[in-house]
Amino acid sequence: MNLHEYQGKELLAKFGVPIQRGKIATSASGAVKAFKELQKETGTKWAVIKAQIHAGGRGKGGGVKIAKSQKEVKQHAGNIIGMMLKTPQTPGGLDGPGKLVRKILIAEDAYAPDFDACKEFYVSILMDRQRKQNVIIYSTEGGMDIEHVAETTPHLVHKEYIDPTLGLQSFQARKVAFNLGLSGTAFKNMTKFIANLYKAFVQSDASLFEINPCLKDVKDNIIAVDCKVSLDDNALFRHPDLAAMRDTDEEDPTEVEAKAVGLNYVQLDGNVGCMVNGAGLAMATMDIIKLSGGEPANFLDVGGTADAARVEQAFRIILKDPKVKAILINIFGGIVRCDRVANGVVDAYKNMGNIKVPIIVRLQGTNADIAKKIIDESGLEVKSAILLKDAAAAVKKALK
Amino acid sequence: MAVLVDKKSRIIVQGFTGKEGSFHAGQMIEYGTNVVGGVTPGKGGKDHLGKPVFNTVADAVEKVDADTSIIFVPPRFAGDAIMEAADAGIKVIICITEGIPVQDMVKVKAYIEDKDCRLVGPNCPGVMTPGEAKVGIMPGFIHKKGRIGIVSRSGTLTYEAVDQVTKAGLGQSTCIGIGGDPIIGTTTKEAVELLMNDKKTDGIIMIGEIGGTMEAEAAEYVKMHGTKPVVGFIAGQTAPKGRTMGHAGAIIGGAEDTAAAKMKIMKKCGIAVVKSPADIGKTMLKALEKAGKLKTKKKTTTRKKRTAKK
Numbered sequence: 001m002n003l004h005e006y007q008g009k010e011l012l013a014k015f016g017v018p019i020q021r022g023k024i025a026t027s028a029s030g031a032v033k034a035f036k037e038l039q040k041e042t043g044t045k046w047a048v049i050k051a052q053i054h055a056g057g058r059g060k061g062g063g064v065k066i067a068k069s070q071k072e073v074k075q076h077a078g079n080i081i082g083m084m085l086k087t088p089q090t091p092g093g094l095d096g097p098g099k100l101v102r103k104i105l106i107a108e109d110a111y112a113p114d115f116d117a118c119k120e121f122y123v124s125i126l127m128d129r130q131r132k133q134n135v136i137i138y139s140t141e142g143g144m145d146i147e148h149v150a151e152t153t154p155h156l157v158h159k160e161y162i163d164p165t166l167g168l169q170s171f172q173a174r175k176v177a178f179n180l181g182l183s184g185t186a187f188k189n190m191t192k193f194i195a196n197l198y199k200a201f202v203q204s205d206a207s208l209f210e211i212n213p214c215l216k217d218v219k220d221n222i223i224a225v226d227c228k229v230s231l232d233d234n235a236l237f238r239h240p241d242l243a244a245m246r247d248t249d250e251e252d253p254t255e256v257e258a259k260a261v262g263l264n265y266v267q268l269d270g271n272v273g274c275m276v277n278g279a280g281l282a283m284a285t286m287d288i289i290k291l292s293g294g295e296p297a298n299f300l301d302v303g304g305t306a307d308a309a310r311v312e313q314a315f316r317i318i319l320k321d322p323k324v325k326a327i328l329i330n331i332f333g334g335i336v337r338c339d340r341v342a343n344g345v346v347d348a349y350k351n352m353g354n355i356k357v358p359i360i361v362r363l364q365g366t367n368a369d370i371a372k373k374i375i376d377e378s379g380l381e382v383k384s385a386i387l388l389k390d391a392a393a394a395v396k397k398a399l400k
Numbered sequence: 401m402a403v404l405v406d407k408k409s410r411i412i413v414q415g416f417t418g419k420e421g422s423f424h425a426g427q428m429i430e431y432g433t434n435v436v437g438g439v440t441p442g443k444g445g446k447d448h449l450g451k452p453v454f455n456t457v458a459d460a461v462e463k464v465d466a467d468t469s470i471i472f473v474p475p476r477f478a479g480d481a482i483m484e485a486a487d488a489g490i491k492v493i494i495c496i497t498e499g500i501p502v503q504d505m506v507k508v509k510a511y512i513e514d515k516d517c518r519l520v521g522p523n524c525p526g527v528m529t530p531g532e533a534k535v536g537i538m539p540g541f542i543h544k545k546g547r548i549g550i551v552s553r554s555g556t557l558t559y560e561a562v563d564q565v566t567k568a569g570l571g572q573s574t575c576i577g578i579g580g581d582p583i584i585g586t587t588t589k590e591a592v593e594l595l596m597n598d599k600k601t602d603g604i605i606m607i608g609e610i611g612g613t614m615e616a617e618a619a620e621y622v623k624m625h626g627t628k629p630v631v632g633f634i635a636g637q638t639a640p641k642g643r644t645m646g647h648a649g650a651i652i653g654g655a656e657d658t659a660a661a662k663m664k665i666m667k668k669c670g671i672a673v674v675k676s677p678a679d680i681g682k683t684m685l686k687a688l689e690k691a692g693k694l695k696t697k698k699k700t701t702t703r704k705k706r707t708a709k710k
Contacts, residue, residue, distance in 0.1 A: 127502055129582050129612045129649075132509045164510035205503050234648065235501035237476060264646050268638075279580060279646025280554020280609055283635035284677040287659075290638045291676050299639070301646045332556040332563075334539035364563060365539060388560065388678035 001231045004052045006105045007245045008209075008229035015200035017193060020215075020225045022107030024052070031077030032070055034106040044108035049076040052103040054250040056228065057087035061094070063101065066109070073106065080104050102249060110215055110223050120213035120225075121180055122146050123194070125201045128161070134201065136160040136168075136194065138176055142213040168198040186220040193222040204242060205235030254320050261313050263302060270295025272395060273318035273327040273357075275311070277302050277336065285330045288388065292395040297324045302331075307340065312348035319355065326358045326398040328391060333365030342371035346378045358383065358398040362391035403549065403574040403594045403601070404492055404520065405468060407532040412460045412490075413438040414481045415472035417448050424472065424496075424537050425449055431534040436464040457488035470526060470535050471495040478522060479504035486515040493585070494535050495522035502648070505583040512585070519585025523647065525555040525577035536577060538562075546571015547693075548684060549595030551588055551618075552607035553580050553647065557635060557677065561605055564681025570688070573601040580647030582612065589618040596621075596628060602693045603629045603684055606671065608662060610636035611651045615662045623669035629687035632671040633680055634659040 003011065009019040021042050023034035035047050051063030058064050063085045065076040084098035091097065111118045120142030128135045139157045141149045150157045158179050160172050170191070177190035193214070201209050210228040217223060236243040248256045258265030264279070268286075272294035276282035279301050286296035298321065302314055311329075318327055331341050345361055362385040363371040375384040383398070385391040405411070411428070415421040416438020426449055429435050437452040437460050444455030454460040457469065469490045473481040478497040485493045493512075500522050512519055520527055526536015531545040542559055544566045552558040558577055565572060576591045578584055586594075588608060595601045608615035615634065622630050637659040639645050641652045652658050667673045672687050674680055688694040 127506060127582065132506060132583050134506065164506045202503060205501055207502060232502050234475060234499045235503065238501070266640075266643055266645060268640065270638075276556075278554060278556030279650060280552070280557035280607070280635050281560060283609060283639055283645050283650065284557050284560070284633070286638045287635065288676060288678065296638050299645050332559045334542075334556070334559055335537065365542065365559065388564075389676075392676065392678055 001233050001236065001243075001246055002054045002250070003229040003231065003245055004054065004103070004247060005050065005227060006052055006103075008227040009224065011204055011229060011242070012197070012200055012224055012227060015203070016196045017200060018221055018223045019227075020107050020110040020223055022050075022105045025077060025104050025106055026102065027081060028074045028078035031104060031106055032074050035067070035070060035073045038106055038108060042108045045112060046109040047073055048107045048109060049073065049080055050105040050107060051080050051083070051085050051101040052105055053085055053090070053099045053101055054247075055087050055089035055099060057089050058085065061085045061087040061090075061098070063087065077104055077106075099250075110217055110225050114218050117218045119216040121216070122149070122212045123197065123214045124208070124210040124212070125198060125206070126208045131161060133164055134162045134198075136162065136172075136176060136198065138180065140180055142215075146212065162198065167202070168195060182216070184220065186216050186222065189220060189222040205232045205238060206230065207232045254317060258300070258317050263300060263310075263314060263317065265317060266299040267321070268296050268298050269323070270297040271323050271325040272399070273297045273300075273321065273324040275300050275302055275314045275318065275327065275329045277331050281330065281332060285328060288392045289328060289395060292392045292399070294326070294395060294399050297321055308344035308347040311341070311344040312351055315348050315352060315355070319357075324357055326360065326395060328395055329359065329361045330388070330391060331363050331365075333363060333368065333371075337366045338363040338371035339367040339374060342374040345382070346374060346380065349378075349380050349382065360385065360391055360394040360398060362386065362388065364388070402529040402532060403598045404518070404527045404529070404576065405533040405535045405574070406529050407434060409434055409468045409492070409533050409535070410436045410464065410466050411468045411470060411533070411535055412436060412454075412457070412464070412466040413470050413472065414457065414485065415474075416440050416453055417443055418472060420496075421472035422449065427540070428470075428534050431540045433533045433535060436460075436466055457484045457490060461488045461490065466490060468492040468535065469494065471497060471522075473497060475499035475501070479508045482508050482519060482522075483511050486512040486517045486519075490517055492518050492520070494520045494524070494526050495579075495585070496524060496526060496537060497521075498523040500581065502582055505581065509583055509585075520576065521579040521584060523581040524579030524584070525558060527577065528572070528575045530572050538575070538577070542566060543575070544571035547573050547600060547602040548605060549573045549598065549601040549603070550575040550605045550607070551591040551595065552577055553588070553609050553649070554607065554635065557607055560677060561607055561680045565605070565684060568681040568685045570681075570684065573598060580609070580649050582649040584649075587617065588614040589621045592618045592621060592630070593625075596625060601628065603631070603688050603691070605680060605684060606630055606632045608632070608634045609647065609650050610634070610639050610645065610659050611649050611653065611657050613656060616656070616665045619666040619669035619671055622671055626670060629684070629691045629693070630671045631680060631684045631687055632663070632666045632673045633677055634662045634666075635677070637675070
């Protein structure tokens with residue numbers, strides 16, 4: 001689960017990580033009000049208006065603007081709220097439709113009063129799958145695309161691995177601060193920043209913290225100016241406050257609906273829908289669709305119980321996508337009996353009445369033969385198969 | 401002796417009296433697996449499915465000499481259950497539970513590092529040595545005793561491979577479901593290594609998916625130490641970048657963990673890579689033939705027998 005920048009900053013602030021302060025607004029007039037309050041609280045002269053969507057590179061698409069007066073705040077806020085913001089990370093990239101901006105963050109000017117006297121760094125924390133440890137990745141090259149920095153100047157990207165049982169040690173925080181070239185007050189502030197940031201990461205069960213830029217301001221404060229926070233979905237049971245931050249507006253509506261009924265669904269661009277039990281088999285089924293000349297329209301794992309109600313829910317979700325020209329159901333019945341799934345498919349089909357796309361049902365495993373008979377004798381426009389290669393051939397035929 | 405589990409394994413079930421634990425323990429016992437008891441804290445001293453229940457894993461080790469454990473404990477307690485098993489001296493720990501928080505597994509992995517045990521999973525279907533021990537949730541009847549080892553990150557896709565191997569007239573030595581999480585105990589490479597060193601295995605099927613670098617490490621191992629034919633498949637050739645595809649570990653992060661990149665490395669290391677999961681069984685058959693490990697006559701008879709049965 002991803003957080004918005006403003007939510008991520010709330011989380012960091014709770015753990016004593018200094019942040020660029022700001023207020024959230026959903027309208028131009030609200031933005032002006034927020035700006036006035038922010039000026040009172042922080043003494044900031046200017047404000048940065050930042051679109052709050054779940055994607056990076058917002059500045060490139062015009063989603064981040066500096067406002068030097070109330071008039072400019074109103075103007076920029078009016079332009080940004082309601083815009084379809086395109087960034088390299090929104091669906092389809094800069095050529096795609098973009099993402100609707102519903103909220104903006106009115107943030108203080110952390111670079112005042114002397115932009116050139118400030119210094120931007122890059123700091124992130126994530127779990128390294130190979131080492132099975134958390135790692136702090138940091139660089140003097142802040143404010144830039146870190147993948148580009150790692151490619152062109154790998155010696156400027158540092159890594160600090162954290163012992164899982166002992167946690168972050170003082171010397172490690174000092175090492176980070178020294179390697180970033182800091183001294184004096186800025187050095188002390190950075191060690192504190194790193195220590196609190198790591199605490200926040202572990203205690204919120206995060207999977208990614210990316211602070212870019214992490215700023216040294218004119219007073220040697222270390223401040224998170226932007227932050228990207230992803231949380232481990234499997235750990236949300238420990239964090240009801242964080243779970244409540246989920247913004248379903250940022251997610252695909254069909255995916256949200258599928259999740260609500262317990263289906264694991266990912267929307268894709270293709271023309272063949274699929275319904276599968278098990279994640280690995282679901283991915284393999286997508287691959288089969290491609291090899292049969294189609295493109296997968298979705299990933300859908302129905303999980304362990306594939307009864308009529310569930311199959312019907314899955315059908316309804318797949319058929320929401322007008323691009324779907326055929327549906328491949330691929331169930332390997334182990335504990336689930338294939339005949340029950342077959343009955344589920346037939347009942348769901350009858351309940352729904354008007355399915356206009358060809359359906360290929362491949363049922364293998366417990367009672368596969370009985371299941372095939374049920375499908376074949378149902379009188380429905382459904383092709384049955386037992387072997388995966390036969391199912392693939394049927395998909396190919398259906399697409400012709 | 402087979403890999404990881406066999407008929408001599410003394411198996412306990414953690415989360416024995418729960419719904420999942422009860423159901424699958426029953427299935428395992430029915431298959432003929434040597435289940436010697438179970439653990440449910442607070443229910444020690446009772447009997448369940450005709451086997452003794454213990455309060456702690458340590459008790460089970462002391463009283464019934466348990467050396468293998470299968471875990472069906474809910475996600476929030478599962479990390480703790482793994483550490484308890486490791487601490488009690490269990491040698492093979494198989495964790496079925498899906499949905500354990502990653503930071504819990506970071507700790508578990510560090511905790512068990514110095515212990516004399518092997519963890520398989522979590523988020524896996526378990527380990528199966530046909531005809532000897534079913535320590536997992538896989539359907540027993542699709543398996544057949546034989547000489548093909550299978551390593552896989554997924555559940556139903558493993559069954560698919562098993563079924564194809566059985567239908568090809570071959571059988572399985574041991575099938576290891578290593579799990580679909582970002583942090584798991586036994587890696588692809590370690591599982592392949594176990595099968596490579598197993599005298600009862602003639603060929604290995606290695607099924608991976610997008611995300612991580614485990615398949616590349618396994619491929620390098622095969623290149624350096626491979627003595628048996630290996631057939632490989634990577635699920636997720638059509639998966640988009642940055643999206644979690646069901647399994648928490650199945651997410652493309654960069655250029656190296658795509659299906660295409662993994663398949664390329666595997667091919668380079670001498671693994672027979674199939675593009676379609678429908679070709680796993682027949683490719684194994686071909687690879688065995690090429691390696692001279694197949695008696696063609698025998699193959700045809702087994703095939704006929706199977707069709708006759710139907």
